[in-house]
Amino acid sequence: MKLLFGLLTAGMIAFPTSIMAQETINLTIASSHPLVVPWVGMMKSVFMAKTDEILAEKGDYKINWNEAFGGQLYKVNATLSSVEENVTDIGWVFSFPEQAKLPLSQASSNAPFATDDPPLLLSVMSDLLENNEAFRKEWESHNLKVLGLTATDLYDFYLKEPIAGIDDLDGRKISAPGVLGNWLRGTGANAVDGALTTYYTDVQTGVSDGVLSLALGALPIKLYEVAPYIARFDAGAVFSGAIAINRDVWDGLPEEVQNAMIEAGKAYTEAHGQDLVDRHEFALKKMVELGAGQNPPVEIIAMPAGELEKWAGKLPNIAADWADVQEARGIPAKAFLKAYMEALRQHGETPIRDWDKEL
Numbered sequence: 058m059k060l061l062f063g064l065l066t067a068g069m070i071a072f073p074t075s076i077m078a079q080e081t082i083n084l085t086i087a088s089s090h091p092l093v094v095p096w097v098g099m100m101k102s103v104f105m106a107k108t109d110e111i112l113a114e115k116g117d118y119k120i121n122w123n124e125a126f127g128g129q130l131y132k133v134n135a136t137l138s139s140v141e142e143n144v145t146d147i148g149w150v151f152s153f154p155e156q157a158k159l160p161l162s163q164a165s166s167n168a169p170f171a172t173d174d175p176p177l178l179l180s181v182m183s184d185l186l187e188n189n190e191a192f193r194k195e196w197e198s199h200n201l202k203v204l205g206l207t208a209t210d211l212y213d214f215y216l217k218e219p220i221a222g223i224d225d226l227d228g229r230k231i232s233a234p235g236v237l238g239n240w241l242r243g244t245g246a247n248a249v250d251g252a253l254t255t256y257y258t259d260v261q262t263g264v265s266d267g268v269l270s271l272a273l274g275a276l277p278i279k280l281y282e283v284a285p286y287i288a289r290f291d292a293g294a295v296f297s298g299a300i301a302i303n304r305d306v307w308d309g310l311p312e313e314v315q316n317a318m319i320e321a322g323k324a325y326t327e328a329h330g331q332d333l334v335d336r337h338e339f340a341l342k343k344m345v346e347l348g349a350g351q352n353p354p355v356e357i358i359a360m361p362a363g364e365l366e367k368w369a370g371k372l373p374n375i376a377a378d379w380a381d382v383q384e385a386r387g388i389p390a391k392a393f394l395k396a397y398m399e400a401l402r403q404h405g406e407t408p409i410r411d412w413d414k415e416l
Contacts, residue, residue, distance in 0.1 A: 083123065088100065088128075100149060104322065165397065166236040192393060202307040204319065223368040
């Protein structure tokens with residue numbers, strides 16, 4: 058009996074202790090955009106899921122996720138400050154609207170058409186974030202720890218009326234997010250500041266005649282319903298932001314949780330980059346399919362050969378303009394742009410315009 062009692066007692070001590078040792082950590086994760094936007098949806102399906110999977114292997118920690126996607130806590134103009142100030146613990150930081158606070162993050166946007174390979178772009182930006190001190194400090198200075206990076210698929214024009222080439226944009230009002238308005242300089246089009254969350258209404262109400270956007274964003278917001286003519290330029294991919302965590306929150310997490318999130322962030326970046334490739338063509342075809350019965354039906358207009366080069370040639374030297382402004386602020390924009398462009402070339406890319414050589 059003594060032996061049996063001892064065994065039972067040891068079991069009672071060992072078994073419940075292993076269960077009770079698991080610590081639950083409460084974290085809020087949020088975004089300005091809804092889950093139907095692919096890179097936001099993947100915050101849940103990849104980043105959160107992978108973090109949970111890794112932590113479950115040991116069972117020491119579990120995260121209780123408080124989800125606040127789709128602008129529940131903040132809008133597009135507050136993605137950076139909301140993570141910085143711990144309105145949310147983790148969030149997608151949209152770099153386009155943050156030209157003043159995240160200047161080097163605008164490099165790819167100010168050197169357009171340099172690559173049409175999103176996974177390569179993300180790989181280059183990840184290397185720069187790790188090895189370029191100025192770029193890393195740009196994010197860290199806002200009390201952030203970057204976990205995963207985001208980019209765009211390729212850009213086209215979604216219009217109320219069709220065009221035959223870049224010259225036909227002259228005089229039209231085109232919605233574009235922040236820095237991408239620079240892509241309209243020299244075309245005669247007038248940039249209207251906007252984002253995926255405003256595009257549909259912008260076109261529907263006549264604020265703009267169309268939108269400069271990406272297929273993976275246009276499909277879930279049903280932009281094709283009000284802008285049925287898709288002028289296909291396949292304009293290059295650009296860096297668009299990051300999943301980041303408030304640094305104070307990060308510093309308070311156990312190392313095991315931190316390591317799980319780092320690994321999950323890498324998985325997110327890789328999966329997101331491939332998703333941009335896999336779903337770009339699908340999204341374009343799906344919009345044609347869904348808009349076949351509307352009046353007018355959705356139509357993809359393939360631009361003539363050389364139109365993207367023509368568009369690039371119309372632009373003033375926006376890269377130099379951007380770099381000069383940043384250099385005056387003491388930011389090493391020229392060196393960073395050269396590092397970015399050279400990294401692309403080292404991976405076999407041939408930019409349509411050598412922006413770094415025009416500085």
